[in-house]
Structures are given as structure tokens and as C-alpha cells.
Amino acid sequence: MMRAWGWPRVSVTALTAGVALWSLVVSNLPFWQRLQEVRPIVSPQDFFFQGSVALLAFLAINLFLTPFAFRPIVKPALIVVLSLAALAAYFIDTYGIYIDKVMIRNVFETDPGEAAELLTVKLLLYILAMAVLPGLIVWRMPVAQIGFTRELLHKLGVLAFTVAGVGAIAAGFYQDQASFLRNHREMRHLLVPFNYLSGIGSYVMEISRPKRPYEAIGADARPGPRWTVADDGKPVVLVLVVGETARAANASLGGYARLTMPELAKVQNLTYFSDVSSCGTSTAISVPCMFSDLGRAEFSAGHAAARDSLLDVLQRAGFEVVWYGNNSGCKGVCDKIGERRPDSEPDAALCRKGLPCFDEILLRDLERELQKPAQRKVVVLHLIGSHGPGYHLRYPAAFERYTPACKQVDFSKCSVAEIVNAYDNTMLYTDHVLARAINLLDARAASLHGALWYVSDHGESLGENGVFLHALPYAIAPDLQTRVPMVFWQGQGFERRLGVDSSCVAANRHRPISHDHWFHSVLGLLDVITAARRAELDVFGNCRR
Known part of the structure; x- marks a missing residue:
């Protein structure tokens, strides 16, 4: 039929x-x-x-x-x-x-x-x-x-x-x-x-899967002795900057031939860590992992969601914590405190309809936070950074230094050189955003003690072996997707107040570290006393006076 x-x-x-x-x-x-x-x-x-x-x-x-x-x-x-x-x-x-x-x-x-x-x-x-x-x-x-x-x-x-x-x-x-x-x-x-x-x-x-019973971490968290011994009455502000898709291979502070970080290169008292590994190859894994105490070996999204994060421990120790996001959400990390989005109050010069704002929009919010700082404050800035494939959409025209830059999301229409040019322009713009954030802190040295710590969530492939973007399974991911840039700066007042020696930190800049260190090192840097902090994972541990 x-x-x-x-x-x-x-x-x-x-x-x-x-x-x-x-x-x-x-x-x-x-x-x-x-x-x-x-x-x-x-x-x-x-x-x-x-x-x-x-x-x-x-x-x-x-x-x-x-x-x-x-x-x-x-x-x-x-x-x-x-x-x-x-x-x-x-x-x-x-x-x-x-x-x-x-x-x-x-x-x-x-x-x-x-x-x-x-x-x-x-x-x-x-x-x-x-x-x-x-x-x-x-x-x-x-x-x-x-x-x-x-x-x-x-x-x-x-x-x-x-x-x-x-x-x-x-x-x-x-x-x-x-x-x-x-x-x-x-x-x-x-x-x-x-x-x-x-x-x-x-x-x-x-x-x-059935949700795990919720587990409190760092219930004993409290400010350490530096908060009383060296107290001069000025507020202390730590800015944590979470980058997006920046790879260490294209960071000029790490030896890349192109000058992709010219402004940070001029900043005094700044340390670039040259051997840093990410927890994952995607934002969905790396961001919750780095704010968790679990570490890459034990991390799972469900496990991390059922226990306190770094933000919870900081709040328990008396810090005011705020999260400003210019990315696709905080992946559950900031759910308890809420994410403040710059596009809720767009700036015509930095925001475009239907597209993420340029990352400089976060500096407007940072500046407002610095005008009314709590005595102990942590500000998290989550960048859109170098997120692809639309690299050309991540930076203003003034930062298109490397040309011709790929202006397509279909990479088959661009040469690898054009793709790399566009990507390097995103790195150049992130450098500018970080340098400006440091300048905002430094300009207020008379009224507050500030520090900034930046790390990218994961790296990126730019056509090597025919692979683009990121999120390859970690076991087969190239170093280009797992090696990330990390920058630390502290003002002189912050150094005196918290007692972490900058020259010692700089001497440790080639030490192999990873996202596993982030949770414990932030607590160590801020002299938070808790059993949840592991001394062997505190990057600043041997630099404390």
C-alpha cells in the first residue's frame, strides 16, 4: 500500500x-x-x-x-x-x-x-x-x-x-x-x-539527585589579631575581580610578545602570578569551584551548592560583601546576597541594547561603593572579559589596537590571525579596567586601605589544533584553556594594616597555584581566623608579618 x-x-x-x-x-x-x-x-x-x-x-x-x-x-x-x-x-x-x-x-x-x-x-x-x-x-x-x-x-x-x-x-x-x-x-x-x-x-x-543536607562552613570565622593591633580607624576594602576567558598565554605580564597589559605594567606594587591553573574550563564550573573550599578534586556543583561559600564565611567574620556582575550570572555563588546588575541602570556610553555593557560600567558601581565603605568590605566584580565568540563586542572602538580584528561570531569567515587580534584587544581592555580599578582604590589611600585581586575563570583556545572557545573536558583540555592570568595589588595602607609583605608576595610569583588557593588565600589575606582555612593553600601564608 x-x-x-x-x-x-x-x-x-x-x-x-x-x-x-x-x-x-x-x-x-x-x-x-x-x-x-x-x-x-x-x-x-x-x-x-x-x-x-x-x-x-x-x-x-x-x-x-x-x-x-x-x-x-x-x-x-x-x-x-x-x-x-x-x-x-x-x-x-x-x-x-x-x-x-x-x-x-x-x-x-x-x-x-x-x-x-x-x-x-x-x-x-x-x-x-x-x-x-x-x-x-x-x-x-x-x-x-x-x-x-x-x-x-x-x-x-x-x-x-x-x-x-x-x-x-x-x-x-x-x-x-x-x-x-x-x-x-x-x-x-x-x-x-x-x-x-x-x-x-x-x-x-x-x-x-536529592539535595544534600546543607553544611555550614567556617561557623567559627572571626577577625584575626591584625584587626585590633593595627587598627587606625580607616575602612578596609578588598576588590575581588573574576575575569572571563582570559588565558595566560596572551598576557604580556607573563611573557606574551604583544603588549596586552600595558597599564598594569606601570602599576607600582603589583604582582603577576605566572603559573596559575583553573578549576574548570567553563564559568559554570570554575566560579562556584573557586569560591568553594572543596577544591577541584572534590568539587561538584551539587556539593558546592549544599554548603557555605567564601562569601558566607566572610559575612560571618563581619565583612560587608557585595557582588556586581556583568556576566551571565554568578552560578549560584551570590544567591544569598544577590547580584547587582549594571544593565539595571544602563549608561549610554557603555551599554548597548541587546548586548552586555562594557566592563568599565562596573567601575561606576565600585566608585559608589568606595564613597560609602563599611569598615570591612569585600566587593566582587564579575567581568564579561574575553567571552567569545563575539570578542569584538567586548571592547570599545578605542581599544581596537590589533587589526584587522575578526568581527564575526562565525569563525570560518575570519583568519586565525584576525581572531587572535580581536581576542588580544579584549585582553587590552581588561587591562585598562583593572588599572582603573586600582587607581580608584589608590586615589582614596588617605581615607581607606584598598587591595585588588584578579583571576580569570578559565582560558580559551584560539584555533590551536582546530579548537576554538573553551569547555573541553578537563582531562583533555590544553593548557591554553586551564592556565589563567592572576594579578594582585595592595596599597601601602592595606599592607600595613593586614601585614602581608608585598616583596614576599612578589618573590612567590612563580609558585604553582590554582583556583583551589582562592578560598583560603582570601581568608588569609583578610586575617580571618577559622578552622575552614587551610594554611597550606594560603598563597600569602608565608608573607604575613
């Missing part, structure tokens, strides 16, 4: 297998390119090995789709799968990303402004070719109606075929496959739709 476009009826099992085959061939070009790089075909054995990988991948994809292969839901489900596969294929192909649970978390925590920046003609073409057209075929394809028992038998047949196929592959290629999977675990993060379906599943499982 013929229907629709003259096609015969097919079973839901056959329709699902067809979508699995389409995904394997069309949606996975980056996967096959990567496979050819790590195991090129130079012999018949390599050819058969790649064939076994193709069969194993097909079996895995088909098995993942089988739960959707029931007549009432199969077509809508497969169209959703095709649509998500088109999006995944686009971002993998365009930016060289890998999709895992962390990347899925980033997707769900992206704000509308960030999402809008990613819309390109190329993305629409991917959706048309890889989702709309095959989705239309799926929708119009007539599906045979069979009883529940036969449908269940079909599912058991798929399972049996999968087991038999895996068994056959194991019999002929076990050693090769085992070695390949062991040495190239990251390949599963390229395989569409296996990657995003497993990523979504892992993310849903994580957020669906």
Missing part, C-alpha cells in the same frame, strides 16, 4: 535505524575526521578497524534511539533528535568543541544575550540541511501499525542484533578497540547524538 509521497510503510524500527544511519554519516564528519587523525588508514587492518568503529557507533546510536521507537512518539522524538544533532554538529564543526555534561550545563545556564550572539547564517544552513529536510522526510514517512507484542519483539530484536554485533566486533577487534577506547576516551564526546543524549541524561540525573 502506498501513501504520502508514494513511499511504502516502514516499521518504527526501520525508521529509527534510518535516522541512526543518517546521524552516523552526516552529523558526524568531525568524528570521522578525528578518527582519521588518530588512526589513519595506511593498511587493510586500519580499514577494517575503522569499519568496526562505524558498526559499533551505529549500534550505539541505534540503541540510544530505540526507547523512542514507539509509534505514537517516534516521529516527534526523531525530529527533536535530528534538530539537536544539527546544532551539535554545527558547534563541533565550527568551534571544535566536545559535548559532555559540563557543556550541557553551559547550554542551560547561557543567557539570551549570549545565545543571540551565536546565531549565524551558517547555523541556519546547518539546521535547514540537517534538521528541517530530513525531519520533513521523517514526518511524511508512513509508519506501519503493528501490535504491542510485535513492537516489543522488534525491540528485543534490536537488542539481540546489538549484542551480536558487539560480540562480533569484540571477537575480531577486541584488542584494537579496547586500546582505542582507553587512549581516546574523548571521542565519545564527538559522536552525535550519543554525546548530547548522554550529556543531557547525566545533567538531568545530577540536578535530580
Whole structure:
């Protein structure tokens, strides 16, 4: 019997297998390119090995789709799968990303402004070719109606075929496959739709877990002796600046050939830490991790959310804490105190409709805080920094020093040199923002004691090995995504009051440190006494007078 476009009826099992085959061939070009790089075909054995990988991948994809292969839901489900596969294929192909649970978390925590920046003609073409057209075929394809028992038998047949196929592959290629999977675990993060379906599943499982009992940290937190011994009555203000996507490789204070930090280079009493590692490769991981006492080895988003953060401990010790954010949220860190957004009171010179404000807008808020400081105050500034792919949107025209700069979010339309130029301009602008913040503190040295500590949340890839942006799984992420710039400055009054010797800090500038040190070092710098502070993770511990 013929229907629709003259096609015969097919079973839901056959329709699902067809979508699995389409995904394997069309949606996975980056996967096959990567496979050819790590195991090129130079012999018949390599050819058969790649064939076994193709069969194993097909079996895995088909098995993942089988739960959707029931007549009432199969077509809508497969169209959703095709649509998500088109999006995944686009971002993998365009930016060289890998999709895992962390990347899925980033997707769900992206704000509308960030999402809008990613819309390109190329993305629409991917959706048309890889989702709309095959989705239309799926929708119009007539599906045979069979009883529940036969449908269940079909599912058991798929399972049996999968087991038999895996068994056959194991019999002929076990050693090769085992070695390949062991040495190239990251390949599963390229395989569409296996990657995003497993990523979504892992993310849903994580957020669906029963919440841990809330744990108070630093309940004993109190000001240490420096707050009484050296008290001269002036307020003390520490500014913590959380950067975005700045990588150490492009920081001139760390040896980069281009002068991307010219203003900070002129600041007296400033220390640049040259060997700093991030907790994660994305904001969603790094920011809550660095404000937690857990450290990278023990960190999970759920665990950190169920215990006090650095901000809570500081408040318990008597500090007024405020958070100003020019990014896509504080990732739960500032939920108790609230995030103050500059776009709630936009400045025409620094804010553009539909786009984040330039980071200098935060200095307006900092200046207001300095006009009415509490005796003990911590101000957190969360920058948009070098967030990509719209690097050209992160800085005013006056800071476009390196040209020609890429002014596209579709990197295929720019050379790598143009992309690097735009990125370096963002670094130049962040340098200006930090230098101005220090100047605001220094200009009030007669009325308050100020210090500033800056660190980026993670780094960035700029086309090295075909990879752009960030958020690669930490185990395979290059240093470019995990090595970040860190800058510390304190005024003379702050140094006298808190007793941390600047020359000693400078002498430790090449010491390997990480985001794990942030929680404990902030407490140490501010002489907060608590059992939660670990002395071995206090960067300033051996510099205290």
C-alpha cells in the first residue's frame, strides 16, 4: 500500500535505524575526521578497524534511539533528535568543541544575550540541511501499525542484533578497540547524538539527585589579631575581580610578545602570578569551584551548592560583601546576597541594547561603593572579559589596537590571525579596567586601605589544533584553556594594616597555584581566623608579618 509521497510503510524500527544511519554519516564528519587523525588508514587492518568503529557507533546510536521507537512518539522524538544533532554538529564543526555534561550545563545556564550572539547564517544552513529536510522526510514517512507484542519483539530484536554485533566486533577487534577506547576516551564526546543524549541524561540525573543536607562552613570565622593591633580607624576594602576567558598565554605580564597589559605594567606594587591553573574550563564550573573550599578534586556543583561559600564565611567574620556582575550570572555563588546588575541602570556610553555593557560600567558601581565603605568590605566584580565568540563586542572602538580584528561570531569567515587580534584587544581592555580599578582604590589611600585581586575563570583556545572557545573536558583540555592570568595589588595602607609583605608576595610569583588557593588565600589575606582555612593553600601564608 502506498501513501504520502508514494513511499511504502516502514516499521518504527526501520525508521529509527534510518535516522541512526543518517546521524552516523552526516552529523558526524568531525568524528570521522578525528578518527582519521588518530588512526589513519595506511593498511587493510586500519580499514577494517575503522569499519568496526562505524558498526559499533551505529549500534550505539541505534540503541540510544530505540526507547523512542514507539509509534505514537517516534516521529516527534526523531525530529527533536535530528534538530539537536544539527546544532551539535554545527558547534563541533565550527568551534571544535566536545559535548559532555559540563557543556550541557553551559547550554542551560547561557543567557539570551549570549545565545543571540551565536546565531549565524551558517547555523541556519546547518539546521535547514540537517534538521528541517530530513525531519520533513521523517514526518511524511508512513509508519506501519503493528501490535504491542510485535513492537516489543522488534525491540528485543534490536537488542539481540546489538549484542551480536558487539560480540562480533569484540571477537575480531577486541584488542584494537579496547586500546582505542582507553587512549581516546574523548571521542565519545564527538559522536552525535550519543554525546548530547548522554550529556543531557547525566545533567538531568545530577540536578535530580536529592539535595544534600546543607553544611555550614567556617561557623567559627572571626577577625584575626591584625584587626585590633593595627587598627587606625580607616575602612578596609578588598576588590575581588573574576575575569572571563582570559588565558595566560596572551598576557604580556607573563611573557606574551604583544603588549596586552600595558597599564598594569606601570602599576607600582603589583604582582603577576605566572603559573596559575583553573578549576574548570567553563564559568559554570570554575566560579562556584573557586569560591568553594572543596577544591577541584572534590568539587561538584551539587556539593558546592549544599554548603557555605567564601562569601558566607566572610559575612560571618563581619565583612560587608557585595557582588556586581556583568556576566551571565554568578552560578549560584551570590544567591544569598544577590547580584547587582549594571544593565539595571544602563549608561549610554557603555551599554548597548541587546548586548552586555562594557566592563568599565562596573567601575561606576565600585566608585559608589568606595564613597560609602563599611569598615570591612569585600566587593566582587564579575567581568564579561574575553567571552567569545563575539570578542569584538567586548571592547570599545578605542581599544581596537590589533587589526584587522575578526568581527564575526562565525569563525570560518575570519583568519586565525584576525581572531587572535580581536581576542588580544579584549585582553587590552581588561587591562585598562583593572588599572582603573586600582587607581580608584589608590586615589582614596588617605581615607581607606584598598587591595585588588584578579583571576580569570578559565582560558580559551584560539584555533590551536582546530579548537576554538573553551569547555573541553578537563582531562583533555590544553593548557591554553586551564592556565589563567592572576594579578594582585595592595596599597601601602592595606599592607600595613593586614601585614602581608608585598616583596614576599612578589618573590612567590612563580609558585604553582590554582583556583583551589582562592578560598583560603582570601581568608588569609583578610586575617580571618577559622578552622575552614587551610594554611597550606594560603598563597600569602608565608608573607604575613
